[in-house]
Amino acid sequence: MTYFIFAAIGLVALSMLPMIYRMVKGPDASDRVIALDAIGVALISLIGLFSIVVETSYFLEIILLLAILSFIGTVAFSKFIEKGDIIDRDNSSK
Amino acid sequence: MKTNDVILQFTAKLVFFIIFLFSVHIFMAGHYTPGGGFVGGLLAASAIVLLILAFDLKTVQAGFPINYRIMTAIGLVLALGTAAFPMFDGKPFFTHYFDYFDLPFFGKTSLHTAMLFDAGVFLVVVGVTMTIIQSIGEDE
Structure with a gap:
């Protein structure tokens, strides 16, 4: 069972390499944002697998924290690409 | 051009409560398990930032x-x-008082004064983060 989990950890870590390549190389900003979001998801699954290996539930809070931060970051980047400014003062007048 | 972001605004309104409850949980869990006032304050601030992003x-x-x-x-x-x-x-700076109380709903609970210090840290972190973000967002 432990070998299986370690193999899964290796596979997920390996799958992050093309995402990092896309994040560095990515021809467009939207490619980089999607790669960053996918790296966040892979990191979440990595932490989940690792918490199975070390048999603790303390990492689950970190998973939730990482998901929230990744979500907010993706929303902010998307708004930056779409509108150009992230925080607008008054949305209704425009 | 007025963009129509109904889905983002509805999602932000829902997710705000999830993030805020999680920040309260992190703040309460801070004594024996990972967490505390700083992380909880940052999470509460990020919940408000999500609302600012959507609206x-x-x-x-x-x-x-x-x-x-x-x-x-x-x-x-x-x-x-x-x-x-x-x-x-007559005790040193930062001395920590605690005792066990019998609360009606929670049963036997240990109450610490470190919790009050953490609440102060929570308020400071939320206040400073939101001040920074507001003053960054206000100038054109």
Whole structure:
């Protein structure tokens, strides 16, 4: 069972390499944002697998924290690409 | 051009409560398990930031009519007051009082004064983060 989990950890870590390549190389900003979001998801699954290996539930809070931060970051980047400014003062007048 | 972001605004309204409850959980869990006032404050601030991202500064300020500078001051007074209180008792700075109480709903609970210090840290972190973000977002 432990070998299986370690193999899964290796596979997920390996799958992050093309995402990092896309994040560095990515021809467009939207490619980089999607790669960053996918790296966040892979990191979440990595932490989940690792918490199975070390048999603790303390990492689950970190998973939730990482998901929230990744979500907010993706929303902010998307708004930056779409509108150009992230925080607008008054949305209704425009 | 007015963009139509109904899905983002509805999602932000829902997710705000999830993030805020999680921040309260992190804040309460901070004594024996990972967490504490700093992380909880950052999470609460990020929940408000999500609302600001989905709506705008004016709407969120109307929803939470809080002066964040005064909030920072209250947090500093709470944290430093809790830290300095044992000195009037002849004990060292930052001495930690705790006792066990029988609360009606929670059963036997340990209440600590470190919690008050953490609440001060929470208020300071939320206040400073929101002040920074508001002053960055306000200039054109």
